[in-house]
Amino acid sequence: MRIDSRSIPGFIQGTTNEILRRRKSSRRYGTSVCLVVDDSGSMGDIARETWSAAAMIGHACERANLRSMIMRFAREVGVEKSFHNSMASVRKRLGYLMGGGTDAAKAIEAAHGYMSMETSARRVVFFLCDGHTADCRKRVRSILSEGIEFYPVMMGEEAVRISGRNSHWDFPQTSRVLDVRSNLASTLAGRLCSAVSDR
Numbered sequence: 001m002r003i004d005s006r007s008i009p010g011f012i013q014g015t016t017n018e019i020l021r022r023r024k025s026s027r028r029y030g031t032s033v034c035l036v037v038d039d040s041g042s043m044g045d046i047a048r049e050t051w052s053a054a055a056m057i058g059h060a061c062e063r064a065n066l067r068s069m070i071m072r073f074a075r076e077v078g079v080e081k082s083f084h085n086s087m088a089s090v091r092k093r094l095g096y097l098m099g100g101g102t103d104a105a106k107a108i109e110a111a112h113g114y115m116s117m118e119t120s121a122r123r124v125v126f127f128l129c130d131g132h133t134a135d136c137r138k139r140v141r142s143i144l145s146e147g148i149e150f151y152p153v154m155m156g157e158e159a160v161r162i163s164g165r166n167s168h169w170d171f172p173q174t175s176r177v178l179d180v181r182s183n184l185a186s187t188l189a190g191r192l193c194s195a196v197s198d199r
Contacts, residue, residue, distance in 0.1 A: 030119070030120040030121040030122070031066045031067070031120050031121065031122040031123075031124065031195075032066070032067040032068070032069075032083065032115065032118040032120040032122070032123045032124070033057075033061050033066055033067065033068040033069075033124045033125075033126070033192070033195070034068070034069050034070075034071065034111050034114060034115055034123075034124070034125045034126070035054050035057055035058065035068070035069070035070045035071065035125075035126045035128065036071045036072075036073060036107050036108070036111050036125060036126065036127045036128065037050060037051065037054050037070065037071065037072050037073070037128045038050070038072075038073065038074075038102065038104075038128055038129040038130055038155075039072040039073060039074050039097055039099070040073075040074040040075075040099065040100060040101060040102040040130070040132070041074070041099040041100055041101070042102065042130055042132045043130055046130065046155055046156050046180040046181075047095075048095075049180045049181050049184055049185075050128055050155060050180065050184065051094050051095050052185070053128075053184045053185040053188050054070055054094065054128065054188075055087070055091070055094045056185055056188070056189070057126070057188050057189070057192055058070055058081060058087045058094075059087050060189065060192060061192075062086065062087050067083045067118070067120060068081070068083065069081055069082050069083050069114065070090070070094065071107065071110065071111060071114075072097065073102070073103065073104070073106065073107035073110075074099060074100045074101060074102060074103070075100050075101045075102070075103050076103070076106075077103075077106055077107050077110045079114075080093050080094060081093075081094075083118075102129075102132055102133050104127075104129060104133035104134065104136050104139075105133075105134060105136050105139050107127075108127065108136055108139040108140065108143060108150075109139060111125050111127075111143070112139070112142065112143045112146075112148065115143070115146075115148050116146060116148075122149065122195070123147070123148045123149065124148075124149045124151070124195045125143065125148060125149065125150045125151065126151050126153060126188065126191065126192075127150065127151065127152045127153065128153045128155060128188075129152065129153070129154060129155065129159065129169075130154070130155055130156050130158065130159045131154050131155075131156075131158060131159030131160075131161075131162035131163050131169060132158070132159075132162070133168075133169075134168075135168040136168065137168050140152075140171065149173075149195060150171075150173070151173050151174075151175065151191055151195070152169055152171060152173070152174045152175070153174075153175045153177060153184075153187065153188065153191070154169055154174060154175065154176045154177065155177050155180050155184060156177070156178070156180055157178060159176070159177075160176045160177075160178050163176055175187050175191060
């Protein structure tokens with residue numbers, strides 16, 4: 001996998017597709033990516049930027065021939081893009097919809113179920129959330145125990161505070177994005193690059 005971090009700004013602006021281009025001589029890793037997007041009422045003003053970034057990652061996966069799915073959660077959990085759908089077929093469905101409360105544990109459990117059925121060599125979950133959740137550490141440990149990579153992305157000022165040291169979202173792999181409008185897309189792109197790069 002050839003990753004050039006300098007191409008991330010250009011990819012976000014739509015001027016390049018180079019971010020996940022593979023070397024022709026290298027063997028392709030089998031990778032499945034699941035994006036789990038907080039769609040609860042507390043997302044408020046950052047919902048639009050969050051869905052825009054999620055769509056960007058979906059397109060990046062499609063261009064790189066990575067299997068991907070996109071889920072949303074509030075009190076309930078829904079699948080907006082399955083592993084078998086194209087991004088073009090779901091583009092009108094990717095936006096704020098549910099509102100209401102937040103059941104992160106149910107969302108993690110659902111992602112765990114879908115990813116457990118995947119046979120790819122690498123299975124990666126990005127969990128986009130504003131941090132207003134119950135303690136889900138048991139669920140996270142369970143998904144990690146099966147070799148599924150789990151990357152929480154805490155978004156917004158309150159989420160950064162909530163996910164601080166010794167909190168229930170304080171994992172080594174947690175990303176904290178204070179300025180969602182300016183930094184979420186690039187943070188996700190960087191995480192995706194790291195997740196699918198050759199070890």
